[in-house]
Amino acid sequence: MVEKKWVEKGYVDEPIPADIDIKAEIRRMCKEKNAVIMAHYYTEGEVQDIADFIGDSLALAQKAAQTDADIIVMCGVHFMGETNKILCPQKKVLVPDLNASCSLAESCPADEFAKFVADHPDHTVISYVNTTAATKAVTDIVVTSSNARQIVESLPKDTPIIFGPDQNLGGYINSITGRNMLLWHGGCHVHEKFSLEKILELKAQHPGAKILVHPECKGPVVKVADKVGSTAALLSYSINDEATEFIVATESGILHEMQKAAPQKTFIPAPPSDGTCACNECNYMKLITLKKLYNTLKHEWPTIEVDPEVAQKAIRPINRMLEMSK
Ligand code: 13P
Ligand code: SF4
Numbered sequence: 001m002v003e004k005k006w007v008e009k010g011y012v013d014e015p016i017p018a019d020i021d022i023k024a025e026i027r028r029m030c031k032e033k034n035a036v037i038m039a040h041y042y043t044e045g046e047v048q049d050i051a052d053f054i055g056d057s058l059a060l061a062q063k064a065a066q067t068d069a070d071i072i073v074m075c076g077v078h079f080m081g082e083t084n085k086i087l088c089p090q091k092k093v094l095v096p097d098l099n100a101s102c103s104l105a106e107s108c109p110a111d112e113f114a115k116f117v118a119d120h121p122d123h124t125v126i127s128y129v130n131t132t133a134a135t136k137a138v139t140d141i142v143v144t145s146s147n148a149r150q151i152v153e154s155l156p157k158d159t160p161i162i163f164g165p166d167q168n169l170g171g172y173i174n175s176i177t178g179r180n181m182l183l184w185h186g187g188c189h190v191h192e193k194f195s196l197e198k199i200l201e202l203k204a205q206h207p208g209a210k211i212l213v214h215p216e217c218k219g220p221v222v223k224v225a226d227k228v229g230s231t232a233a234l235l236s237y238s239i240n241d242e243a244t245e246f247i248v249a250t251e252s253g254i255l256h257e258m259q260k261a262a263p264q265k266t267f268i269p270a271p272p273s274d275g276t277c278a279c280n281e282c283n284y285m286k287l288i289t290l291k292k293l294y295n296t297l298k299h300e301w302p303t304i305e306v307d308p309e310v311a312q313k314a315i316r317p318i319n320r321m322l323e324m325s326k
Contacts (some may be wrong), residue, residue, distance in 0.1 A: 002182075002301050010098035011287075011302060022294050029297040035071035035291070041231045042253035042285035043075050045103035047293060054257065056232035057129045058325060060143040064088055065322060073296060074304070076289045077102045081304035082133045086311045086318060093304040096292035098286045100222060102130050104216070106124035107186030108165030110134030116162065116184065123162045123182065124155060127317065130188070131165060133306045134159060137220055137313035140322040145215050145230035148173050151182070151324050168192070172215045172222055191216035192281045195251045195273035198226065202247050202268055209241040209268065214250035221249055238262060253286075 006012050016022055027050070030037060038060050039051035044102055048054050053063050057080065064072055064084040074087050078274045081095035108131055117138050128148070129141040136142055143151050150174050150295050155161065163170035166186030168191065174181055194217050203209060203224075212234045213225035222228055225234040227237045238246050238258050248255060249270035258267045271278035296302065306314070 001114075002299065006301070011096060011292050012299050014295055016291055016294060018081060020313070022290055023050055026290070026294055026297060027312070028148070028283075030234065030293075032070055033068050033135075033297065034298075035073055035297060036067050036069035037073045037075060039288075040076035040080065040253075040285065041235070041257055042251040042282050043288050043308070044286060044290070045256035046290050047075050047288055048165035048253070048256055050290070050293070056144065056146055056171065056230045058146040059232060060084075061087065061129065061318065062322065066090075068261075071117075071297075072298065073293065075293060076100070077105075077282075077284050078304070079105045079130055079132060082306055083129065083318060084313050085304045085306050086136075087308075089311060094296045094300065094303060095304055096296040097301045101288045102127070104130040104166055104186055105132050105135070108132075108135050108184055110138065113164060113184065114138045114162075119164055120160070120182065123160045125162045125164075126152065126181070127164050127170060128166050128234060129321075133310050133314045135165070136317055137310045139218075139314075139317040140320070141324070142317045144321070145169060147234060147321065147325045148215075149176060150176055151321065152179060154324060157177065157240055166216055166221070168218055169215045171219055171251075172228065175219075189279055190218045190251055191249075192218060193274065193280060194218070194221050194270050196220045196224065196272065198271045199247060199249060203271065206245050206268065209245035209247050209266075210237075211247045211270075212238060212240060212249065213293040215247055225249070238265065238267070244308040250280045251285065255279075255289060 037051045037240045072092045085093040125140045129144045163181040163182040165186030167183045170183040210226040247267045252269040272280045
């Protein structure tokens with residue numbers, strides 16, 4: 001029974017019994033309920049450690065499309081849960097805290113984007129996966145930072161394209177493909193905050209360090225990168241490159257997996273331009289805690305629901321992406 005105060009809060013706010021081993025209980029409930037835990041690299045380290053699968057946005061969508069679990073617990077932000085629900089409408093999809101939004105998805109209200117699309121009827125509409133289901137419903141092809149370049153380049157050179165909502169990713173893809181896609185002016189409040197000045201200061205202190213940058217960062221930060229890529233691409237580069245030090249300009253949760261995969265290497269989080277903190281965190285991703293994960297599995301709530309009419313339209317561009325990414 002879901003309590004009214006939980007509905008108001010957007011998550012189950014129930015104390016964890018003092019005498020339980022929370023991690024063992026989470027694993028036990030997963031087995032009992034045939035549930036799978038998926039986590040994005042930006043969540044807390046202890047959430048990543050208990051997940052069945054950790055990945056970037058593309059890998060999480062691909063995994064959801066293949067799973068035979070009855071319940072998917074998406075430890076990530078709301079649009080990731082929506083994508084899973086659209087791909088698996090018959091399954092129960094849980095996100096441990098409904099407040100886990102995404103500033104980038106919010107920067108593209110579906111009604112305004114639909115008007116922008118209607119004003120350019122001859123354009124192919126490409127949307128980043130960081131969008132709501134309603135925005136995806138007016139999209140032709142969804143992309144992630146892993147496959148955006150490949151998908152854009154697969155379209156004939158003269159295809160007029162709308163790209164939304166991330167103007168930094170769109171600008172970066174324009175610059176490496178020579179396209180002139182029409183950009184929606186949205187952005188991520190975490191990635192837009194990285195300071196070029198502070199990254200260059202770190203580079204001066206660590207001249208041998210390679211700079212790793214997510215393409216949601218602003219152009220000047222992307223320009224100084226040794227590697228630009230999705231979270232999974234940056235992780236794999238940091239493992240395979242011969243450098244032993246890396247300055248990492250993306251949400252700092254990724255450092256957990258980097259450090260685990262290459263314990264002998266040093267990973268330095270790039271700081272934001274404001275404040276004094278040394279790393280840059282997504283406040284939405286950090287809402288997903290072990291306690292909320294336990295409670296969401298126990299009560300099988302909050303569930304993610306997508307309007308069937310919206311889902312029917314949104315699944316086409318998602319499936320197109322999955323097809324084009326094989
Ligand atoms: P990735 O697709 O690289 O995992 O990025 C997701 C995201 O939210 C970046 O801010
Ligand atoms: Fe959204 Fe930015 Fe958080 Fe990624 S880091 S989930 S784009 S707000």
